[in-house]
Amino acid sequence: MDEELREFGRRWAEAERRGDAAALDRLLTEDFHGVGPRGFVIGRDEWLERYSDDWLIHDSFDWRPVQVRRYGDAAVANGVQSQQSTYDGRDVDGHFRVTQLLVHDAYGWRLACIHLSPIAEPPRVDQPEHA
Template sequence: MQSFFAEWPRAEQAGDVARLDRLLTDDFVGTGPLGFTLPRPAWLARFGQGLRYDDFSVEDLQPHEHGDTAVVLGRHRQTGSFGGAPIPQVLQATHVLTRDGAGWRLAAMHMSFVAGTPGAPPLPAGAGGREPVDGV
């Protein structure tokens, strides 16, 4: 699994659609922080539609393996733009991976804003002014 999380962020940052094509399952679906879902073809097409990363990493990985399936929590730290507009700099994500003969592949992902971080909505009223997790 470590090799997947070394390769996948590099492919995302580079916009390497050929490498991402190998790293996603055929029925992959990604859910963005605003609730939209992208099936595999739309996920791969994002770079041709204006997505550009200056930096992309996944940190604070918390894997939960169950046979040939793993649910991995992690934090995306990224800078870049989509169609010229800046993207959120920090997202919390749940990654669902499956292992096959080629190694680990990403089957699904759900991303969420981290309130109070650049590009995310502000902390909601009544949140008690709590600081974001890990200072971000």
């Protein structure tokens, strides 16, 4: 996998873990949208606002890309996001299968879309992923 894409994944996960809306602001495209684990869709501003006034707090946040495929100035990353978090005081811990659509523009790699699907059981580290 391209080192730039690996680095993007590290920066994105660290910004999410810290709740760093300013860093995320630089990592998301202007027309970014996210599909949450229950099917809701939120835009860029709403995604960033989750961190205002400490609504979303991560005690831990881990992103392990399973596969990244590059297509010119676009890439698709599939991985597992594991988190211990609260949102508005409610427990939102979980493990999610995640698909990210990344695009390369004048600002470098940026996240255009993310889709999360809950995983009933966390994947075992010693068990290989299947495509």
